[in-house]
Amino acid sequence: MNLSSGAILILSGPSGAGKSSLITKIIDHIGPSYFSISTTTRPMRAGEVNGTHYHFVSEEEFKYEIENEMFLEYAFVHGNYYGTSLVPVKKALKEGKLVIFDIDVQGHDAVKNRLGDITTSVFTTTPTLHELKRRLHNRSTDSEEVITRRIDMAKREVQRIGEYDYLVVNDNLDEASEILISIAKSARMKIPTLQINEFIQQWEANA
Ligand code: ADP
Ligand code: 5GP
Numbered sequence: 001m002n003l004s005s006g007a008i009l010i011l012s013g014p015s016g017a018g019k020s021s022l023i024t025k026i027i028d029h030i031g032p033s034y035f036s037i038s039t040t041t042r043p044m045r046a047g048e049v050n051g052t053h054y055h056f057v058s059e060e061e062f063k064y065e066i067e068n069e070m071f072l073e074y075a076f077v078h079g080n081y082y083g084t085s086l087v088p089v090k091k092a093l094k095e096g097k098l099v100i101f102d103i104d105v106q107g108h109d110a111v112k113n114r115l116g117d118i119t120t121s122v123f124t125t126t127p128t129l130h131e132l133k134r135r136l137h138n139r140s141t142d143s144e145e146v147i148t149r150r151i152d153m154a155k156r157e158v159q160r161i162g163e164y165d166y167l168v169v170n171d172n173l174d175e176a177s178e179i180l181i182s183i184a185k186s187a188r189m190k191i192p193t194l195q196i197n198e199f200i201q202q203w204e205a206n207a
Pocket of ligand 2: 015038073075078082102
């Protein structure tokens, strides 16, 4: 019986919580998956690669993609646009992959509204606000002004933890990765509404 189809795993949380680190650690341990590379207008950080971490575009290019309805969702975060392109996500879902999104709370809202029955969501954060500040400073990729903005945003984002299926506190990276691997494997098992009838029909046909 072939009921394999794709599913979505959303990872949200404050910038600096460790989302990228977690995704890098789990990606080879969760079966066929596709990391959705977002498009953004924010400047590239040291060490980032265009087309790997993000598609870095101008505001003009981003607005063209909005007008042509090329995004599954997009949002204005920390003064920059971020968006998820629709075409690669559709393709990966069709191929039965687990599509992983690193998107903010607004993006989570939008994806849940459109594709809620195949979506599992995880909010991740540091054990404390103090640790978040420490990581953002240690990462040394953002100016003081940007860090202050990200911390203010983080305080607002954590208020929305209750909208997510799971909370993963990223204290020890190895332990948090193990938990996320379990969640990712279960996310694949979520049955889309449309497939329930198909399953029942096939189950009964094999009397
Ligand atoms: P995000 O993608 O959420 O913005 P990053 O993955 O870039 O966060 O992590 C922010 C910083 O914190 C990086 O310097 C990373 O190496 C570090 N980091 C990530 N997870 C942990 C952890 N569990 N303990 C300590 N430092 C961590
Ligand atoms: P950063 O600049 O630290 O890479 O990301 C800033 C925030 O934007 C993070 O909360 C990240 O999850 C979010 N983000 C990244 N890509 C997207 C996207 O395509 N859509 C939305 N809504 N948020 C995104």
